[in-house]
Amino acid sequence: MNILVCISKSPDTTSKIAFTDGNTKFDENGVQYIVNPYDEWYALVRALELKETIGGNVTIITVGNTADESIIRKALAIGADNAVRIDAEPTDAFFVATQIAEYAKKNNFDLVLTGKETINYNGSQVAGMVAEFLDVPFASQASKLDVNGTTLTLEQEIVGGLQIVEVSTPAVVSCAKGMAEQRIPNMRGIMAARTKPLEVISPSAVEVYTSFESYSLPDAKKACRMIDPSNMAELVDLLHNEAKVI
Amino acid sequence: MKALVYINTNHFAAKASFEAVTYAKKLGGEVTVVAYGNAAGAEALGVYGANKVLVDSSINEADNQQITRLVASAVEATGAEVVIFSHDLVAKAVAPRLSVRLKAGLISGAIALPETGNGFTCKVNVFSGKAFGNVAVKTAVKIISLLPNSIQPENVGGTATVEAFNGNVGAAAIKVVDTKKPEGSIPLPEADLVVSAGRGLKGPENWGIVEDLANVLGAATACSRPVADIGWRPHHEHVGQTGVAIRPNLYIAAGISGAIQHLAGVNGSKVIVVINSDSEAPFFKAADYGIVGDAFEVLPKLTEALKNFKNAN
Ligand SMILES: Cc1cc2nc3c(=O)[nH]c(=O)nc-3n(C[C@H](O)[C@H](O)[C@H](O)COP(=O)(O)OP(=O)(O)OC[C@H]3O[C@@H](n4cnc5c(N)ncnc54)[C@H](O)[C@@H]3O)c2cc1C
Numbered sequence: 001m002n003i004l005v006c007i008s009k010s011p012d013t014t015s016k017i018a019f020t021d022g023n024t025k026f027d028e029n030g031v032q033y034i035v036n037p038y039d040e041w042y043a044l045v046r047a048l049e050l051k052e053t054i055g056g057n058v059t060i061i062t063v064g065n066t067a068d069e070s071i072i073r074k075a076l077a078i079g080a081d082n083a084v085r086i087d088a089e090p091t092d093a094f095f096v097a098t099q100i101a102e103y104a105k106k107n108n109f110d111l112v113l114t115g116k117e118t119i120n121y122n123g124s125q126v127a128g129m130v131a132e133f134l135d136v137p138f139a140s141q142a143s144k145l146d147v148n149g150t151t152l153t154l155e156q157e158i159v160g161g162l163q164i165v166e167v168s169t170p171a172v173v174s175c176a177k178g179m180a181e182q183r184i185p186n187m188r189g190i191m192a193a194r195t196k197p198l199e200v201i202s203p204s205a206v207e208v209y210t211s212f213e214s215y216s217l218p219d220a221k222k223a224c225r226m227i228d229p230s231n232m233a234e235l236v237d238l239l240h241n242e243a244k245v246i
Numbered sequence: 247m248k249a250l251v252y253i254n255t256n257h258f259a260a261k262a263s264f265e266a267v268t269y270a271k272k273l274g275g276e277v278t279v280v281a282y283g284n285a286a287g288a289e290a291l292g293v294y295g296a297n298k299v300l301v302d303s304s305i306n307e308a309d310n311q312q313i314t315r316l317v318a319s320a321v322e323a324t325g326a327e328v329v330i331f332s333h334d335l336v337a338k339a340v341a342p343r344l345s346v347r348l349k350a351g352l353i354s355g356a357i358a359l360p361e362t363g364n365g366f367t368c369k370v371n372v373f374s375g376k377a378f379g380n381v382a383v384k385t386a387v388k389i390i391s392l393l394p395n396s397i398q399p400e401n402v403g404g405t406a407t408v409e410a411f412n413g414n415v416g417a418a419a420i421k422v423v424d425t426k427k428p429e430g431s432i433p434l435p436e437a438d439l440v441v442s443a444g445r446g447l448k449g450p451e452n453w454g455i456v457e458d459l460a461n462v463l464g465a466a467t468a469c470s471r472p473v474a475d476i477g478w479r480p481h482h483e484h485v486g487q488t489g490v491a492i493r494p495n496l497y498i499a500a501g502i503s504g505a506i507q508h509l510a511g512v513n514g515s516k517v518i519v520v521i522n523s524d525s526e527a528p529f530f531k532a533a534d535y536g537i538v539g540d541a542f543e544v545l546p547k548l549t550e551a552l553k554n555f556k557n558a559n
Contacts, residue, residue, distance in 0.1 A: 011373075013487050013488075013506065013507045013510075014506055014507075017373045017376045017377050019377070037488050038488070093342070093352070094345065094346075094351070094352070097342070097346070116338075117338075119373075119374050119487050119488065119510075120372065120373055120374075121372055121379075122354070122355055122371065122372065122373075122374055122491065123352075123354045123355070124338040124342070124354060125341075125342040125345070125352060125354060126342070127342070128310070128338070128339055128340070128341070128342025128343045128345075129342040129343070129345060129346050131310075131342075131343060132314070132342070132343040132344075132345075132346035132347055133346055136419075137309065137311060137419035137420055138310055138311070138339055138343065139420065140310065140335065140338055140339035141335055141338070141339075143481065153423070157335055157482060158335055158336075158425070158427075159254060159257075159334050159335050159336060159433060160427055160428075160433045161425060161426050161427035161428060162425070162426045162427075163422055163424070163425050163426070164422070164423040164424040164425075165420050165421060165422050165423060166420070166421040166423055167419065167420050167421070168419070177474075177481050177484065177488070177489070178481050207349075207384075208384055209345070209349075209350075209351035209352070209383065209384060209385050210351040210352065210353065210381050210382065210383050210384065211381070211382050211384070212379045212380065212381055212382075213367055213380045213381070213382050214379070214380045215372070215377055215378065215379050215380070216377065216378045216380075217376075217377050217378075218376075218377070218378070218513065218514075221531070221532060221533075221534070222534075224520070224530050224531070224533040224534060224535065224536040225534065225535050225536070226535075226536050226537070226538065227535055227536065227537050228537075229537050229538065229539030229540075229543065229544050229547070230547070232544070232547040232548045232550070232551035233551045233554070233555075235519070235535060235537070235548065235551065236548070236551045236552055236554075236555045237555075238535060239496065239517070239519075239535075240555065243496075243516075243517045243534065243535075245438075245439070245495040245496040245516060245517050246439070246463065246496065246552075246555075
């Protein structure tokens with residue numbers, strides 16, 4: 001099975017979130033980038049498990065600049081076979097999806113996997129856009145994925161429950177918790193990653209659909225009001241009369 | 247601006263639907279709703295400002311390709327300039343497809359009405375709720391996926407006409423083999439009130455006191471990530487940066503330390519109550535009301551106090 005896994009970088013989850021240039025840019029000062037957890041823990045690892053059981057190839061693709069090669073090497077160290085970097089700043093989801101879809105179209109993948117969202121922009125946009133560009137089915141937020149020939153069996157979250165569905169390949173699947181367990185790369189993987197093929201491709205021109213103009217931070221919380229544990233009637237009263245939430 | 251709102255099948259009476267229609271109404275133009283399946287109850291959306299509800303009753307179940315075709319047909323039929331979704335699991339699959347199909351910029355996770363003075367920008371949640379972004383859309387048609395609990399539904403007392411609609415939805419590519427919907431539970435992302443607990447509860451057998459409180463309040467239940475990871479609670483209850491992001495009116499957290507990744511998913515809550523035996527727990531810094539105490543004693547007392555309050559009111 002020929003699998004393409006889309007990976008994105010995201011700031012380490014403990015990063016301090018701040019902005020520069022008059023609040024128009026994310027402040028990267030001191031920020032450590034990681035592979036977006038959903039892409040790494042679920043999409044990539046499940047792709048590798050499928051390859052290990054039924055054979056095939058796992059290609060990873062990211063849209064980013066040279067600095068992003070560290071996340072590519074990490075994904076290769078975990079076990080992907082080869083990597084593609086579209087050499088461009090990932091300005092919005094439409095831009096990223098256009099680049100990935102173009103590459104995918106030319107390379108006949110049976111399966112395109114992504115994480116369910118990135119933890120920085122939380123857009124859940126790229127996978128669905130790629131599916132529409134490729135005109136293939138899209139199973140979103142899957143927590144299980146099994147393959148039987150050209151049939152995929154998936155478990156996915158739906159509004160207020162779970163659904164078991166079947167889809168034929170080629171298809172796009174976005175991966176959520178439950179799909180696989182995080183893998184820590186070992187020394188052999190890290191060494192091997194250095195020599196695995198990494199293809200760098202120039203982006204194609206794309207019309208700008210959306211752009212982030214500015215950012216802001218939530219207002220600081222006022223001090224927490226402490227309540228005596230033996231006086232829950234007081235809490236109920238405050239929630240009703242002061243906070244007005246019950 | 248002329249707006250089109252997509253509503254999930256059989257969701258004409260859902261709060262998230264009222265919010266989406268209210269949002270569309272506030273854009274100032276005609277509001278059309280599009281849905282599929284059973285049209286019963288559709289006219290009720292008139293109360294929130296819908297002028298017309300288009301229902302394609304040729305299907306009762308639809309995959310995201312079919313819904314994309316349905317909404318695209320409705321955009322064509324109505325000339326809508328803005329398409330509104332409630333940012334749920336269906337929208338997360340359909341809205342991106344529609345963006346490509348209609349060549350329309352997509353804003354996901356909007357938390358406010360757009361600013362249209364100079365272009366078209368909208369405020370969204372980013373960095374899992376740790377910050378906000380202002381996104382500009384440059385395309386003629388715009389798609390907005392609205393985070394639940396971002397706008398108060400407003401009763402404008404109107405009426406909507408319900409019309410049969412052919413959305414040219416085509417065949418389904420995704421075959422549904424089985425559906426599991428837990429009865430009576432409140433979907434977490436839409437809940438107004440949430441009771442959540444963490445590793446401080448010590449084991450799944452102790453969740454009775456959490457559920458008792460949730461039942462008295464009519465709240466949904468949630469948990470921290472380790473609790474879902476060890477299997478004490480189902481995955482869909484996991485909130486935080488790598489779980490569900492929620493913004494209820496009230497979030498009560500018991501036995502949760504308040505790690506930065508946990509806070510990321512819940513700090514959009516209007517009011518946060520923290521119950522923790524450790525007065526140094528970081529969660530108190532993000533809380534509105536705090537109780538230093540043993541959750542095993544505090545939760546039942548709070549449940550009692552709420553029962554008394556409910557009986558008296
Ligand atoms: C990449 C990454 C992503 C992550 N994403 C998430 C996420 O999305 N969501 C999430 O929740 N976590 C996430 N985490 C984990 C996070 O860092 C914390 O480890 C986790 O939130 C801690 O869960 P907890 O508060 O339940 O447990 P603990 O940290 O063990 O805290 C338990 C708390 O209970 C209190 N307690 C103990 N006994 C009692 C009692 N009897 N009564 C009252 N209080 C008591 C303790 O004082 C303590 O504060 C992530 C971590 C990483 C590295």
